[in-house]
Amino acid sequence: MLEIPFRVSQAFFIFIMILLLSDERDLSTTQVIEWLDILDKKWIRINQEDKIEIEFCGNEIVFKLNTIEFKFSDIRSFWYRRGFLNLKTDSTGIDPFDEFQNMELNILMQYVYYKFNKIHHLSSIKNANVNKLIVTSMARDCNIETPDDYIFSNRINLETVSSNYKNAFITKSMSGDSIREFENFIVFNYTTEVKPDWKIPESFSPSLIQNHIAKKYELRIFYLAGDFYTMAIFSQNDNQTSVDFRNYNDTKPNRRVPFKLPLAIEQKLDTLMKNLDLNSGSIDMIVTPDDNYVFLEVNPVGQFGMTSFPCNYNIEKKIAEYLSYEN
Structure with a gap:
């Protein structure tokens, strides 16, 4: 669903200040928008559920959503919160040229996201997903203490290392994806302590194991x-x-x-x-x-409302102020 500021009519062309890319369920985006309204800033929110058309006009890019059109040059600030630009295409998946057309469109979309990163922006789609193993390695390079990372796919190797280790082990997903939806139920993937009585198969999918760290x-x-x-x-x-x-x-x-x-x-x-x-x-x-x-x-792209509200940080306001930056 496209949200439009109450003070901007659904004219064919509109001038906007701030573009927000999110998904329709993200409450934090709505709360930032409320602050943008208080700050009297014009904005447009595009959710990944919205079907959008993009027209390339030489050096200009025109975005079309239903009766709304705006130009890239109208955008002064961009916030990548979540999601992606859900582009309308004529691809049916049947025509032999569809695959080639989709490859061309992917190149164009990479260029559009690159252009967003060239203006004043907060977050970017290219860095929306980070590799946990690489990040912890980079943290160590910054002299930041981290847990010890081990990747195992064999029970004997796991038991050999764990028997020589004074602390317990925990296991967690490498992707950080904590929720999996099935037909009739949802599975939550929590960090879990590896128990001695687990019946671990001789071989298994490569899994992340870390030393369990006591916490204050x-x-x-x-x-x-x-x-x-x-x-x-x-x-x-x-x-x-x-x-x-x-x-x-x-x-x-x-x-x-x-x-x-x-x-x-x-x-x-x-x-x-x-x-x-x-x-x-x-x-x-x-x-x-x-x-x-x-x-x-x-x-x-983690949640920040759970930090903002209990601690009275008003992070939503601070994000709105950051996005309201003008040259």
């Missing part, structure tokens, strides 16, 4: 163009959330409070985010009982 509390950090908004989560005292706080206890929720990172940790994380070419993202860390800061992962 864990941190959810939202990074926005060099600024950090950090929340401490006291999940360690609840057996349900001690390994993975996403296994929420709705009856007795974890305590969540604002937290100030040490300057040295902020500087290291800032270097990591710049090396990853990310100007926004949600970072997960653990603080150990010895007050060591251990980096777990970064999600470039």
Whole structure:
């Protein structure tokens, strides 16, 4: 669904200031838009569910959604929140030239996303998905402590390493995809401690294993163009959330409070985010009982409302202000 500011009529051509690419279920996008309205900024939201046409006119690109048209040169700021531009095509999948046409369109769409990154922007589709293994390696290069990563596909190798390791192991997905939908049910993929009584087959799909790190509390950090908004989560005292706080206890929720990172940790994380070419993202860390800061992962399109509201950070307003930047 295309959301249009109430003060902009559905004229054939409109001037816009801010373009937001998201999906129709993302509440955070709507909350940022509410702040854009308060700041009296013009905007257009495109959801991945919307069918959009793109017309190339020499050096200009025209976007068409139903009765709305706007030019690339009208866009002053772009926020990639989630999703993609769902392009209308004439492809039927039957014509032998359809595959070639789709290849050409993919090249054009890469160019459009590249153009978005050339203007004032927050996040980008090219960095929407990061490789967890590569990111943790890059974190170590920034002198940030991380868990030890092991990839196993053989039970004997796993047992050999684990028998010589003083701490327990946990396992988690490498992709970070925590939810899988099937026909009649949904599976949540939580971080789980590897149990000695597990009946592990002799060989299995390559799986990520890490040393289990004791925690004093864990941190959810939202990074926005060099600024950090950090929340401490006291999940360690609840057996349900001690390994993975996403296994929420709705009856007795974890305590969540604002937290100030040490300057040295902020500087290291800032270097990591710049090396990853990310100007926004949600970072997960653990603080150990010895007050060591251990980096777990970064999600470039992670939720930030869960940090913004409990800590009164008003991140939605800060994003709106960032997008309202003018030369």
